[in-house]
Amino acid sequence: MKGDAAALVVAAGAGRRFGGDIPKVFVPLAGAPILAWSLRVYGAHPGISQVCVVVSQPYVQRAECLCARELQIPWQVIEGGPQRRDSVRRGLLALSGEAPELVSIHDGARPLLSPETITDGLRVARLCGAAVAAYPSRDTVKRVCRAPVVSETLDRSCIYLAQTPQTFRFELILAAHRRAEEEGWEVTDDAMLLERLGHEVRVSEGHPGNLKITVPDDLAWAEWRLTPKHPCTPRVGFGFDVHRLVEGRALRIGGITVPHDRGLLGHSDADVALHAVCDALLGAAALGDIGQHFPDTDPSYLNADSRELTRQVAALVRASGWTVGNVDVTVIAEQPRLASYIPAMRDATALVLGCTPAAVSYKATTTEGLGAVGAHEAIAAQAVACLWPQQPGTQTDQEA
Numbered sequence: 001m002k003g004d005a006a007a008l009v010v011a012a013g014a015g016r017r018f019g020g021d022i023p024k025v026f027v028p029l030a031g032a033p034i035l036a037w038s039l040r041v042y043g044a045h046p047g048i049s050q051v052c053v054v055v056s057q058p059y060v061q062r063a064e065c066l067c068a069r070e071l072q073i074p075w076q077v078i079e080g081g082p083q084r085r086d087s088v089r090r091g092l093l094a095l096s097g098e099a100p101e102l103v104s105i106h107d108g109a110r111p112l113l114s115p116e117t118i119t120d121g122l123r124v125a126r127l128c129g130a131a132v133a134a135y136p137s138r139d140t141v142k143r144v145c146r147a148p149v150v151s152e153t154l155d156r157s158c159i160y161l162a163q164t165p166q167t168f169r170f171e172l173i174l175a176a177h178r179r180a181e182e183e184g185w186e187v188t189d190d191a192m193l194l195e196r197l198g199h200e201v202r203v204s205e206g207h208p209g210n211l212k213i214t215v216p217d218d219l220a221w222a223e224w225r226l227t228p229k230h231p232c233t234p235r236v237g238f239g240f241d242v243h244r245l246v247e248g249r250a251l252r253i254g255g256i257t258v259p260h261d262r263g264l265l266g267h268s269d270a271d272v273a274l275h276a277v278c279d280a281l282l283g284a285a286a287l288g289d290i291g292q293h294f295p296d297t298d299p300s301y302l303n304a305d306s307r308e309l310t311r312q313v314a315a316l317v318r319a320s321g322w323t324v325g326n327v328d329v330t331v332i333a334e335q336p337r338l339a340s341y342i343p344a345m346r347d348a349t350a351l352v353l354g355c356t357p358a359a360v361s362y363k364a365t366t367t368e369g370l371g372a373v374g375a376h377e378a379i380a381a382q383a384v385a386c387l388w389p390q391q392p393g394t395q396t397d398q399e400a
Contacts, residue, residue, distance in 0.1 A: 006052060008052050040319040041118065078091060085181075096170075103168055130199060239278065241275040267296035287316060
């Protein structure tokens with residue numbers, strides 16, 4: 001149950017200013033290759049349905065191994081071209097077989113990408129067709145045509161610093177790249193193509209922290225940003241959910257189907273236990289709630305399998321720098337009796353969270369006949385999740 005946009009991650013540059021024996025996107029950063037960080041965020045984003053990564057020919061296999069480890073949505077790796085414009089065009093052509101509505105184009109050397117930046121780019125591109133992540137200049141800007149002499153001081157209020165992702169209606173940016181190839185246009189980013197064609201390009205939410213790794217000092221700063229400042233401090237979140245029992249629905253609790261004469265009513269499969277787990281995880285990571293990420297007004301989530309929603313939440317939590325420590329769930333139901341199903345619930349929940357069953361606890365209780373649950377009208381669940389900051393790993397670049 002993913003969105004209608006593709007991510008195109010461009011990582012075919014040589015990174016000459018950075019130096020080193022391998023492309024900078026494969027250099028380790030806080031325990032993972034630089035490229036892995038943006039892949040994790042795209043893979044966990046509910047609006048992204050597929051990822052295409054463009055790398056130089058000698059590193060295609062390495063990128064494929066990285067994608068296989070980091071992504072649980074469809075992906076492909078293709079060989080880039082001599083210039084960035086060529087690499088983007090090849091990526092767009094690779095995606096054109098099952099063309100998405102939107103494409104989010106991102107530099108693989110920007111590892112500090114946030115889910116909010118992706119979301120705002122998609123929002124703006126749906127409105128006008130073209131969005132570039134950017135933020136206002138904080139410094140006074142001087143034009144220097146013949147260094148070191150200042151030619152003029154520009155109006156800072158009109159200056160925005162462009163970043164990626166740059167997000168477009170797919171057919172629009174593909175046509176622009178084809179035109180650029182035919183006419184030999186030289187541009188420094190994708191938005192310039194549409195500007196040259198006279199198409200409106202709007203600014204979406206950018207952030208100074210969305211740094212592009214260009215020189216070794218940038219890597220050190222990104223390492224500091226991604227390394228937990230309090231490595232022994234956990235975060236705790238609480239989740240609660242309740243759904244009405246109705247006839248004609250399967251009863252899904254804890255990722256399994258429990259035999260019963262009625263099931264829970266909801267936009268998705270209404271798994272109260274996994275919904276409570278999702279809210280507990282999101283709350284611990286300060287990432288909002290399940291309704292924000294999977295709104296019940298979105299038809300794509302109709303009858304959605306809550307295991308897939310929970311898997312996406314767990315990926316989003318990991319992309320934000322957290323590891324699941326443990327989850328404790330209490331299901332509140334008068335009927336059916338759930339004790340015999342708890343081992344299967346633990347196994348199913350642990351599988352989607354990517355942890356061991358020993359880290360997942362389930363309990364069942366009743367309300368002693370009180371309230372809607374006691375009247376056999378509803379089932380509720382509450383969950384507590386503990387997250388720990390991810391520790392920088394020891395994985396080598398060769399292993400990546």
